[in-house]
Amino acid sequence: MGKDVIIACDFDSAEKTFAFLDKFTGKKPFVKIGMELYYAEGPSIVKEIKKRGHKIFLDLKLHDIPNTVKKSMAVLSRLDVDMTNLHAAGTKRMMEAAIEGLTRPDGTRPMLIAVTQLTSTDQESMENDLLIHEPIDKVVMHYAHNAMESGLDGVVCSPLEAGKVHDTCGKSFVTVTPGVRFADGDIGDQKRVMTPAEAKKIGSDYIVVGRPITAAADPVAAYERCVAEFCE
Numbered sequence: 001m002g003k004d005v006i007i008a009c010d011f012d013s014a015e016k017t018f019a020f021l022d023k024f025t026g027k028k029p030f031v032k033i034g035m036e037l038y039y040a041e042g043p044s045i046v047k048e049i050k051k052r053g054h055k056i057f058l059d060l061k062l063h064d065i066p067n068t069v070k071k072s073m074a075v076l077s078r079l080d081v082d083m084t085n086l087h088a089a090g091t092k093r094m095m096e097a098a099i100e101g102l103t104r105p106d107g108t109r110p111m112l113i114a115v116t117q118l119t120s121t122d123q124e125s126m127e128n129d130l131l132i133h134e135p136i137d138k139v140v141m142h143y144a145h146n147a148m149e150s151g152l153d154g155v156v157c158s159p160l161e162a163g164k165v166h167d168t169c170g171k172s173f174v175t176v177t178p179g180v181r182f183a184d185g186d187i188g189d190q191k192r193v194m195t196p197a198e199a200k201k202i203g204s205d206y207i208v209v210g211r212p213i214t215a216a217a218d219p220v221a222a223y224e225r226c227v228a229e230f231c232e
């Protein structure tokens with residue numbers, strides 16, 4: 001599994017996104033398009049970034065009845081992204097339907113990864129709001145295992161969980177980990193964070209980095225620092 005740094009392009013317009021990407025002359029970082037940018041600009045933003053030669057993780061976190069997810073994934077697979085995702089809470093039947101929808105007539109498909117429990121959910125909110133009374137670590141591993149059994153390629157998880165996910169689901173089951181900060185940086189609203197070097201050590205396959213790169217005085221240097229710490 002090739003390790004890579006994915007930049008979370010959390011912008012609300014194509015204009016801001018391209019002003020940011022234009023700084024990367026000669027480089028084509030792996031880019032994450034989330035709900036904010038997708039809802040602002042629609043599928044054209046995916047096509048335009050793809051045309052510029054970037055790999056794309058389309059982070060739309062689908063969660064609906066299996067038939068709706070299957071048909072939506074079929075539409076998304078035509079955008080030719082490299083990675084997309086859904087909520088494992090939608091059940092195994094929904095995840096299997098997603099794989100079916102995402103698979104193109106020639107048998108190829110983007111990587112499909114699952115969100116287990118959002119890192120914004122803690123034990124207390126899971127118990128009180130969702131009435132799930134198992135320890136959150138056990139819930140995360142159970143959802144990861146369900147994703148694997150449904151044929152998915154991996155999960156989004158906290159870097160702190162990446163090692164355990166690999167122990168439970170195998171080394172080739174991909175871990176995509178946000179919540180990354182430089183040792184000397186601001187942690188902002190992320191609670192449980194790791195540096196790129198620590199994420200590498202613990203076995204993350206991809207790190208998703210937003211503000212430490214997008215809000216840096218020199219975003220290209222910040223990206224290169226991530227790559228040097230995580231990939232090399």
Ligand code: C5P
Pocket residue numbers: 008010034117118119120156157178179180190208209210211212
């Ligand atoms: O700016 P920052 O590095 O915190 O951005 C992290 C990115 O990862 C954001 O796009 C955020 O939505 C996403 N993310 C996260 N935690 C998750 C899933 C996704 O921070 N559990």
